[in-house]
Amino acid sequence: MKRSDRLVSLMNYFLENPNEHISLPYFSDKYDAAKSSISEDLSIVDRVMKEEDVGRLQTIPGASGGVSFIPEFSREKGNRFIDGLCHTLEDPSRILPGGYLYMSDILGDPKMVNQIGRVLASAFSGLKIDVVMTVATKGIPLAYATAAVLNVPVVIVRRDPKVTEGSSVSINYVSGSSRKIQTMVLPKRSLNDHANVCIIDDFMKAGGTINGMISLLGEFNANLKAIGVLAEADDEEDERVVEHYTSLVKITNVDIKQNTIEVHHGNFSWN
Amino acid sequence: MKRSDRLVSLMNYFLENPNEHISLPYFSDKYDAAKSSISEDLSIVDRVMKEEDVGRLQTIPGASGGVSFIPEFSREKGNRFIDGLCHTLEDPSRILPGGYLYMSDILGDPKMVNQIGRVLASAFSGLKIDVVMTVATKGIPLAYATAAVLNVPVVIVRRDPKVTEGSSVSINYVSGSSRKIQTMVLPKRSLNDHANVCIIDDFMKAGGTINGMISLLGEFNANLKAIGVLAEADDEEDERVVEHYTSLVKITNVDIKQNTIEVHHGNFSWN
Known part of the structure; x- marks a missing residue:
């Protein structure tokens, strides 16, 4: 899947699943993409979320790490x-x-x-x-x-x-x-x-x-x-x-x- | 705003506003982008929506035209x-x-x-x-x-x-x-x-x-x-x-x- 498609899909996924911990390998598998590409995707999504005032992505590093969408209002x-x-x-x-x-x-x-x-x-x-x-x-x-x-x-x-x-x-x-x-x-x-x-x-x-x-x-x-x-x-x-x-x-x-x-x-x- | 950012923002907008008619100039203004770029964005969003089985974009052509997100299940x-x-x-x-x-x-x-x-x-x-x-x-x-x-x-x-x-x-x-x-x-x-x-x-x-x-x-x-x-x-x-x-x-x-x-x-x- 191309980056543009992944970004749309990721945004849908996060909005459907707020406050849920998701491991990075889950996304790598789902999109058949390298972890590094997923990480770049996530930083784009996080930036736009903050700009649009819908919340932010919370990243937990390490082996059991992953990411959660935290809905927030400024x-x-x-x-x-x-x-x-x-x-x-x-x-x-x-x-x-x-x-x-x-x-x-x-x-x-x-x-x-x-x-x-x-x-x-x-x-x-x-x-x-x-x-x-x-x-x-x-x-x-x-x-x-x-x-x-x-x-x-x-x-x-x-x-x-x-x-x-x-x-x-x-x-x-x-x-x-x-x-x-x-x-x-x-x-x-x-x-x-x-x-x-x-x-x-x-x-x-x-x-x-x-x-x-x-x-x-x-x-x-x-x-x-x-x-x-x-x-x-x-x-x-x-x-x-x-x-x-x-x-x-x-x-x-x-x-x-x-x-x-x-x-x-x-x-x-x-x- | 770059395409990647627009795609994330657009997906957020549609999921927040299902079954609502939005004119294309609204998005052109919001993202300071040409109508042709917005149209390409919309076709990417539409394609991913269908692939992910969340719905589709319905486009109404013409002067009073625009787009609506129709949530659907296959x-x-x-x-x-x-x-x-x-x-x-x-x-x-x-x-x-x-x-x-x-x-x-x-x-x-x-x-x-x-x-x-x-x-x-x-x-x-x-x-x-x-x-x-x-x-x-x-x-x-x-x-x-x-x-x-x-x-x-x-x-x-x-x-x-x-x-x-x-x-x-x-x-x-x-x-x-x-x-x-x-x-x-x-x-x-x-x-x-x-x-x-x-x-x-x-x-x-x-x-x-x-x-x-x-x-x-x-x-x-x-x-x-x-x-x-x-x-x-x-x-x-x-x-x-x-x-x-x-x-x-x-x-x-x-x-x-x-x-x-x-x-x-x-x-x-x-x-």
Whole structure:
């Protein structure tokens, strides 16, 4: 295969397999090319990835060496993306009763969801996460988008057990804002002992739901490694029951009477 | 930018933007290259896409012309993928009470889900679909994977209205197998008049849930263009209330006593 063809094929391979270790001999075999040619190809791909702000190739030298595609956002591109999110969300027609915000259009756009997933994943890429956990329903697309980049599976916590998931573990938790006792269930088969878990959700007010998921992790002897949310509601900060988390945007000063709202960058920071 | 760099960048661009029309001058500007060079680049990309079985570039000639990346599976690759699915699902330890099948591991694997979405999307790519619809919870990842390829948004029907979605339209429907009356809701803002809709779900028994979604489409003056499911249960065929649909696999002869199950190719066919 010629270099030009290899470059197209390599780019396809890396984008399909982010955060996966691939040995150089694999590519030598696949393309019937010398290791030195493959190395040159990889440096071209790496350079363009950086220029286009999609990530970088991480090369591990030595006998068990190889290469991984690490999807990444530059600080500049990421900040621009979050600016855009803030601007979109600041539309007063999004305000719903109870200080909630209509976000279903954003969460229904696969391209937008994949971008959000990439930003969240870039915050957690060094944490050796085994699985992404979310709760039905709205967090699901963000959880998949994040998990696809981290190259790990997703488990979905439900509020009602389903016959199609086999036996399950359930817990009761106190909802942060309404103080109601609620139930959460997770199928027994879905989480291994000592799994390193990243919790993803769309919206956090006081954090009761996320706290429920943390309790559930205890039942499975799993480890909480990170929490990521698209939006947090600032107004509930005093009552917050969750401490360490990453948010892309922070919603403040929702005024239903004046029909105004402010949306700022969340606590997400670039490494 | 040199050809080698352009090829890497172009492949990234197309994979990020499937089924989107892009004018050639856009690329000429982006890469500061002659149209003739871009045309040669595109023919290299097209050739490798076909060789690697990821799809093809569709070129529209003329003044308003341009190029679109059409993701596609060859019949051979698609059949191999469905064979693998059948084999994975035929494991008797997946059998659950009521003739259901444990599939959460497959539906929890983002790579697998994206592949399923690509196969389903390839069946519907000529239908001018505006939006993919699914019902919470298990169909959601498949709906997003399909919608990402079709380059359209997703709307999620729920069984309970949620405060964070604004006013909504609800209908009652009869569940196919249990004959129970159930409710389905969709936020008013989520679907435009006369939208062309593709319904995606993970599992179809008699089809009552899908039939419910079809009734809901009527309330929004939307058009049903296609129905796609990962798996259908063959045993319920006599009671089926849905006629035209595409399934990847068909589950038959689930025998809880003997602990056996058969999984075959569904009615999916390659164009």
